[in-house]
Each structure stands twice: as C-alpha cells, then as structure tokens.
Amino acid sequence: FFHLRRFRLLLLLFSILFLIGVISLWLHGASELIVDKSLPSSERIDRICKAKREKCFEVIDKTIPDGSDEFVTRSLEVVFPSGSRFIESTVRIQPRKHNVTFSESDTRLWSVDGETLPTVYLRAMGVMPFLSRVIRVGRRKEQKKIALVGVGGGSILSHLRNLRDGFDFTVVEKESEVIELSRRWFELRDATVVNEDGVDWMRRRDGNETGFDVVFLDACERHSAQHCPDPSFTSKENVKNLHQLMRSDTRALVVINFEIYNARKWEMLHEQMGVLLSFFPHCISIDMKERVNMVVGCLTKPLPFHNPENPRASLDASMGFIADQYMEAEYELQYGNIFKEFAVHAIIDGQRESITHPVDKILTRN
Known part of the structure; x- marks a missing residue:
C-alpha cells in the first residue's frame, strides 16, 4: 500500500511538472506571436x-x-x-x-x-513666419507676441523658444487635462495659459490689448470630416475676430493647419480660403505632398513689392521674396529642402501660383 501511494504521488508530481512545461511553451509561443519586434518600443x-x-x-x-x-x-x-x-x-x-x-x-x-520639429506639418507651420519675414533670420533676440490656439504638447512653442529669446507666448487650450499634462511633460513654462475654448477667447478678447505678431491655430476636433481646425474657427464672424487679434501697425501673420478627410476637400478649402482672403490680403499655402494637411499663413498687410495695378509683376515679386526668405532661413532652421516635401504657393490678388526653390529654378533654366 505504501509503495502504491508513493507511486501515485510521483505520478501526480510528474503530471504537474509536465503541465507546467506545456503551459510555459504555450506562453512562449503566444508571446512570440503577440510581440511584433519590428514595431517601435x-x-x-x-x-x-x-x-x-x-x-x-x-x-x-x-x-x-x-x-x-x-x-x-x-x-x-x-x-x-x-x-x-x-x-x-x-x-x-x-x-x-x-x-x-x-x-x-x-x-x-x-x-x-526644441531644436527639431518631428513631423512634416509642424515644420510647415514653423517655417511660415520666416517665409513671410514676420520673424527675421539671424536674430537671437526678437520681441514678438505669439499666441498658440490648441496647444497639444506645445511643439511649436518649444521650437520657437529654442530659436529666439524675447518671445511672449500665450497658450489657449480648452481641455484642462491637456494643460496639466503639457505642464508635467512638455515644459509648458514662461507662457500665459488660458483654459478656454479658442473661439470664445477670440470673441471676448479686449480690443485695446496689444495685438499679436503671430497666431498659430491648430485646434482640432475629430467629430467631422474636417479635423483641423474646428470648422467654427473659419466662419466669417470668427475670422473677423481672429483678424482683430493681430497687430495693426505692422505685418502680422496667422498660421492655420487644415486637415480634411472628405471627397470635397478642395471645395471646402476654397470656401474657407475665400473667407480668409476677405480679411487678410495675402496668403501662403503649403500642401503636404504625402499627407492630407495643408498649412496656410495669411498676412494682415501685403507682402513687399505689392503692386495691385500690375498683378502679374506683383505675384512674381512676392514669390521671389518668399523663396529668398526661405534660402536665408534654410541654414538656421535645419529643416532641409522643404520644397521637396511640400508644394508652396502664393495667393495674391486672387491668383494662386506655385513657388519654386531658387536652386531648382536655376537648374531648370540650365
């Protein structure tokens, strides 16, 4: 009886060990199936x-x-x-x-x-103040008032802070949770932070306050085909409020990220550009060649060399000005040749035309 009991105990122990081994092999195989080692950690x-x-x-x-x-x-x-x-x-x-x-x-x-902007559309937004010469190249310190509506993690803020001293930042974000996380993990400091819907902020802002040199609008909602900006921002009333935020004594710039997933994308953009151009005389657009985004920069005053009596000459001069500004900014910003990633256009006096990188233009002529 004793030997039979001992045999049963050994058999039970062997069965348990065998079962553990089978489970271990299964888990190992399952982990090999689940973990895709090609994905980033x-x-x-x-x-x-x-x-x-x-x-x-x-x-x-x-x-x-x-x-x-x-x-x-x-x-x-x-x-x-x-x-x-x-x-x-x-x-x-x-x-x-x-x-x-x-x-x-x-x-x-x-x-x-803060030295780099990690995505293509952010680089398009970041280069816009330099293309329009609202921010000048080669100055370590420059006094500018800059607003960011829809802060996210503050990528643009970190980048501009790294490029220049003297910028006065205002951040407008309706989600208090986003503000809290940005303060914890994205170095959201030295900025005036407003926890409010951007449309309401633009509407109620005191017109006697000093205007902004640059406003970045990257306020997105995911409930419609137009993710960015929320369509309410580009209504006629709100574009008027946006224009009134800007400095009136010098050329100021609003930069807007458009992200539209709809078969009517270009028709929708055309309608909204019509509203923008009714308040801002000149715009620059940057289309992503491999993404859906289009970044638009609109100016409160015309670009230099503007001559409304000669639209063709005015457009040519403005396009040359933008290309020259990019050449000056290319070394400082270290973005690479954005004309390879983007399609850059000037929108002046109702005309829209592509801008060619100066080096590419020379090569084409030769």
Whole structure:
C-alpha cells in the first residue's frame, strides 16, 4: 500500500511538472506571436481621464528606428472609449546625459528637444513666419507676441523658444487635462495659459490689448470630416475676430493647419480660403505632398513689392521674396529642402501660383 501511494504521488508530481512545461511553451509561443519586434518600443508615462471617462489623454514615449540610430518622441494622445486614438502633438526628447538609450534609461527624466520639429506639418507651420519675414533670420533676440490656439504638447512653442529669446507666448487650450499634462511633460513654462475654448477667447478678447505678431491655430476636433481646425474657427464672424487679434501697425501673420478627410476637400478649402482672403490680403499655402494637411499663413498687410495695378509683376515679386526668405532661413532652421516635401504657393490678388526653390529654378533654366 505504501509503495502504491508513493507511486501515485510521483505520478501526480510528474503530471504537474509536465503541465507546467506545456503551459510555459504555450506562453512562449503566444508571446512570440503577440510581440511584433519590428514595431517601435513605447511606454505610457502618464494618463488623465475626464470625469465621465468620455475620453482620456495619455503621454507616450516611443523610440523610432532611424537607420542604425534611433530617436525618441513624446506624444500627447487622446483615447476614446471605442479604443480609437489620435495624436494631439509630438516632440522629440533627449537624455540629459549623452550616450543613453531608450531601453537603458527612465525617459521621464529626459528633456524636450526644441531644436527639431518631428513631423512634416509642424515644420510647415514653423517655417511660415520666416517665409513671410514676420520673424527675421539671424536674430537671437526678437520681441514678438505669439499666441498658440490648441496647444497639444506645445511643439511649436518649444521650437520657437529654442530659436529666439524675447518671445511672449500665450497658450489657449480648452481641455484642462491637456494643460496639466503639457505642464508635467512638455515644459509648458514662461507662457500665459488660458483654459478656454479658442473661439470664445477670440470673441471676448479686449480690443485695446496689444495685438499679436503671430497666431498659430491648430485646434482640432475629430467629430467631422474636417479635423483641423474646428470648422467654427473659419466662419466669417470668427475670422473677423481672429483678424482683430493681430497687430495693426505692422505685418502680422496667422498660421492655420487644415486637415480634411472628405471627397470635397478642395471645395471646402476654397470656401474657407475665400473667407480668409476677405480679411487678410495675402496668403501662403503649403500642401503636404504625402499627407492630407495643408498649412496656410495669411498676412494682415501685403507682402513687399505689392503692386495691385500690375498683378502679374506683383505675384512674381512676392514669390521671389518668399523663396529668398526661405534660402536665408534654410541654414538656421535645419529643416532641409522643404520644397521637396511640400508644394508652396502664393495667393495674391486672387491668383494662386506655385513657388519654386531658387536652386531648382536655376537648374531648370540650365
């Protein structure tokens, strides 16, 4: 009886060990199926949800392969109960010590890299003040009032702060959770922060206050085919309010990111450009060649060399001016040749025409 009991115990032990081995092999195989090692590594470092959890906001650090090297981004993302998510803003981050990688370090301690703008449409927005010469090249300090409506993670703010001293920033953001996360993780400092819907802020702002030199409008909603900006921003009344925000004694600039997913995209853009051009005399548009975005910069005063009596000469002179400004800014901004990534147009006196990079123009002539 004793030997039979001992045999049963050994058999039970063997069965348990065998079962553990089978489960381990299954888990190993499952992990091999689930983990796609070709995807970038990422880590959620913070999360805030609204009271009724109709949406949450997350901060994600992610490593992106770049040839034999890598760079790390920090994104502010909105997540809906359905599981769908959208990136509100992205910055590059860098370790405080050199030669530290994503896998070896706690990226929560890393700092925002303001030298670069990580996405194509942000570079288009960032270059616009230089194309129009509202911000001049080669000046370390420049007194300018700049507003950002729809801050996201403040990519543009970080970049401009890195380029210049003396900028006075105002940030307008309707989501208090976005403001909180931006303060924690995106170095949103030295800026006047307004927790308010951008349309309401433009409407109620005191007209006696000093106007802005540049307003960046990147306020997006995901409930319609036009993600950016929220269509209410480009109504006639609100474009009028936007114009009244700007400085009146010098050339000022509003920069708008359009993102439209609709078969009527160009018709919708044409309608909204008509409203903008009824208040702003000249605009520059930058179309993404491989993305849906179009970035528009509209000026409160005409570009130099404007001659309404000779529209053709005026357009040619303005296009040459924009191209020359880009050549001056190219070295400082380190964006590369944006004319390869973008299609750049001038919209002057009702005419819209492509602008060619000066070097490309010379090569074409030869």
